[in-house]
Structure formats: C-alpha cells, structure tokens
Amino acid sequence: MLFYSDAMDLRHLKTLLAIAEHRTFVAAADVIGLTQSAVSLHVKALEDELGARLFDRTRRPPALTAEGRTLVERAREIVRLCNGLGEGIHDERLAGTLRLGVVPTCLTGMMPLALASLRAAQPHLGVRVISGPSADLADGVRKGRLDVAMVSEPMDLATGLVWRPVVREPLMVIAPENAPGKTGRELLETLPYIRFQKSAWAGQMIDLHLRDREIRVTADMEIDSLEAISELVAHGLGVSVVPRRQLAPDFPPGVRALPFGDPPLSRAIGLVERVEGEKVGLVNALFQELLRLSDTSSIS
Numbered sequence: 001m002l003f004y005s006d007a008m009d010l011r012h013l014k015t016l017l018a019i020a021e022h023r024t025f026v027a028a029a030d031v032i033g034l035t036q037s038a039v040s041l042h043v044k045a046l047e048d049e050l051g052a053r054l055f056d057r058t059r060r061p062p063a064l065t066a067e068g069r070t071l072v073e074r075a076r077e078i079v080r081l082c083n084g085l086g087e088g089i090h091d092e093r094l095a096g097t098l099r100l101g102v103v104p105t106c107l108t109g110m111m112p113l114a115l116a117s118l119r120a121a122q123p124h125l126g127v128r129v130i131s132g133p134s135a136d137l138a139d140g141v142r143k144g145r146l147d148v149a150m151v152s153e154p155m156d157l158a159t160g161l162v163w164r165p166v167v168r169e170p171l172m173v174i175a176p177e178n179a180p181g182k183t184g185r186e187l188l189e190t191l192p193y194i195r196f197q198k199s200a201w202a203g204q205m206i207d208l209h210l211r212d213r214e215i216r217v218t219a220d221m222e223i224d225s226l227e228a229i230s231e232l233v234a235h236g237l238g239v240s241v242v243p244r245r246q247l248a249p250d251f252p253p254g255v256r257a258l259p260f261g262d263p264p265l266s267r268a269i270g271l272v273e274r275v276e277g278e279k280v281g282l283v284n285a286l287f288q289e290l291l292r293l294s295d296t297s298s299i300s
Contacts, residue, residue, distance in 0.1 A: 010082060013075040015042040016054070017276060020072045021160045024061040031143050031160075046071070079276050097126035098282045101137035101149030105202070105226050106269060109248030110167070111150060114289040125282070134201040138272050147279040148286065152201040153268040164287060165270040167294035169243040171206065171260040174229075174251055176236045184258045185215055192238035193217035197224035202267050206241045209265055230255060243267050246294060 018028035019039070029039045047054050054068035064072065102111055115127055130137070130146065137149035142158050150166070157163055173184035181187040188210075195217075196203040210217060220238060223229050229240050234254040241260050244250070251257055259265075271290070273283055 009042075009045065010079070012042040012046050013071075013078060014276070015039055016046060016068075016072060017075055017079065018160075019043070020064065033144060076276070096279065096282060097128060098279055098286065099128050099130070099145070099147045100286070101130050101132065101140055101146045101151070103134050103137065103149075103151050103200070103202075103269075104131050104224065105243065105245065106150050107131060108227075109245045110290060110293045113247060113293055114286060117289055117293075118285060122285070133197070133199050135199070141272055141274060144274075147277060148271050148273045148283045150269060150290075151272050152205070153270060154201060154272065155204070157272070160275055161272055162275050163270050163272045165268045166287070166290045167246055167270075168266045168268045169245055171209075171241055171265045171267060172244050172251075172257045173239065173241055173260050174233050174255050174257050175239040176233060177254050177256045179236075179239070179256065184260055185213075187239045187258070188215050188217050188241070190239075192220040194229050194232055194238040194240040195219045195222045196226075196229065196240065196242060197222060200224065202243065205267060206260075209261065210241070213261070 015028065015032060015034070018032050019025060022028045022031055025036055025039050025043075029036045032039075034042075043054060050067070050071070052067040053065050054071060055062040056065055115129075118125055119127070130140070132140075134149075134151035134154065137146065137151055138154060138158065138161065140146040141149050142161055151163075153165065154163055173187055175181070175187040175191060179187060179191060181190050196206055198204065198207065221232070223232070226242050226245070229242055230251050232238060233240055234252045236254075243266075244257065271283065271287055277283060
C-alpha cells in the first residue's frame with residue numbers, strides 16, 4: 001500500500017511519468033531537460049516519501065515495481081487534473097505564452113488568421129512561433145521545447161504524443177500551362193521533376209505515392225517552399241506534386257493543376273501535442289479556432 005505525503009512535488013511525479021513513457025532514466029532526462037542524476041534524485045525523493053521501492057534496480061534498465069506501476073497510474077490522473085485546473089475558470093481570458101511550431105507550408109493561410117483571431121479575442125495571450133520540418137517540430141514538442149506544433153500527419157508518432165487532424169488538403173500535380181500531356185502521370189514522366197523537400201513528412205509521403213504508382217520521375221531540383229516550387233513551375237522549369245492549401249493564395253498564373261492519383265490523394269494537417277501537456281487551455285483554443293476556419297468535413 002502506498003502512503004501519500006502532503007508535500008509530494010508535482011515535478012517528481014512528472015519525472016516518474018517521463019521514465020514510464022520513455023523506458024529509461026537517460027531518455028527521460030533528455031526529454032524533460034534534466035540531468036540523469038537529477039532524475040534519480042526525483043525518484044529517490046518519491047521513494048522516501050512513499051516508503052516504497054518504485055523501481056527494481058537489479059534489472060537493466062531498472063523496471064517499475066508493482067508499487068511503481070500503481071503510482072504511475074495515479075500520477076497520470078493527478079497531473080491531468082492539475083493541468084486542467086484553469087479550465088472553466090479562465091476560459092474567457094486566456095493568458096500566458098504559447099510556444100508554437102508551424103511547418104513552412106502552413107505559415108500562410110489559416111494559421112495567421114487563427115492567431116490574429118485569438119490575439120484579438122485574448123489580448124493577454126502571447127505566442128512564440130518557430131518554423132521547421134514536421135519531424136523537428138514534433139521532436140521539439142516531445143522534449144518540451146514547444147507546447148504544440150502544426151504538422152503534416154505523421155507516419156509514426158513518438159510515445160507520449162498525440163496528433164489531432166485539422167484539415168485535409170488535396171495533392172495536385174502542377175505543370176506549366178502549355179505543357180504537353182493530358183494526365184498527371186504523363187506530365188510527371190515527361191517533364192523535369194521538382195521534388196518537395198525529402199526531409200519533410202509531406203515530401204516523404206509524396207515520394208512514397210510516386211513509388212507505389214510506379215511513376216518514374218527525373219528530379220532536377222529539391223525545394224522546401226511551396227511558393228518557390230509554384231513559381232518555378234509557372235516559369236516552365238518543371239512539374240511537381242504539392243498540396244493545395246486552404247485559405248492560402250492559389251497557384252500563380254501559368255500553372256496547370258490536376259488531381260494526383262485516382263482516386264485523388266490528399267495530406268492531412270493537424271496539431272501534435274504531448275499527452276500530458278501543460279498548456280491545455282491555450283492549445284484547445286487554437287485547435288477550435290483552426291477548426292472554425294477549416295472545412296472539417298473532409299477529415300476522416
């Protein structure tokens with residue numbers, strides 16, 4: 001039986017949850033930004049307060065004991081309750097600073113509109129925006145450097161993270177307006193291919209679909225900007241596959257756009273956050289505003 005102390009530190013419980021999720025003291029220390037010795041001290045403090053061993057240290061890596069597993073379950077509920085204490089109390093006035101990651105393709109369109117709307121309704125809300133590839137932003141959320149990030153749908157999500165879809169964007173084959181070819185396949189196999197950045201999750205997904213459909217392309221360029229790709233195509237320099245973004249400027253004059261695939265393919269954009277996130281109210285407010293701006297009927 002576990003006996004709980006009134007002086008139990010919430011930080012120690014969060015450290016325990018990090019170890020349970022990431023399996024080792026070293027991995028937990030990396031995620032929460034502490035040294036391994038500090039993580040060990042947090043565990044020792046919990047064991048001293050409870051009068052119970054939480055880990056079997058004869059095993060490598062140390063494994064949770066029965067008492068440890070019990071505390072993990074209760075700690076999840078305690079942290080969840082603490083994170084939600086402000087819900088319903090400060091809903092009308094959100095304050096604090098939201099550390100937000102955004103993939104470059106979402107920096108135009110609905111995200112600026114959502115942030116402007118939130119700022120107008122909640123003047124005390126601060127937002128710090130960092131742009132980067134989906135994988136880097138998701139890792140920033142996992143390690144606690146970001147509260148939430150707007151990214152492409154992940155192919156594989158790390159333990160401790162959750163992804164909520166916001167909008168689905170159709171993938172389009174774009175080519176110069178006067179390019180020969182009636183189908184997307186003909187255009188892709190005839191013209192020089194401008195690849196969307198391979199390190200981006202959307203770029204990886206597009207490459208996977210090209211391989212699955214046995215479409216052979218000749219890639220001359222690799223670009224990380226949808227605007228730049230569209231301009232290159234408009235000037236007759238090649239063909240590409242890119243998402244058609246909602247609430248963002250459409251393709252420039254001189255670009256012909258055809259659906260990619262039969263049936264047409266799409267990519268989903270959404271928010272990735274920690275399961276035990278600390279900015280629940282701010283993240284939910286952003287999510288709801290993005291949903292309001294988007295056409296959610298296409299999310300399945």
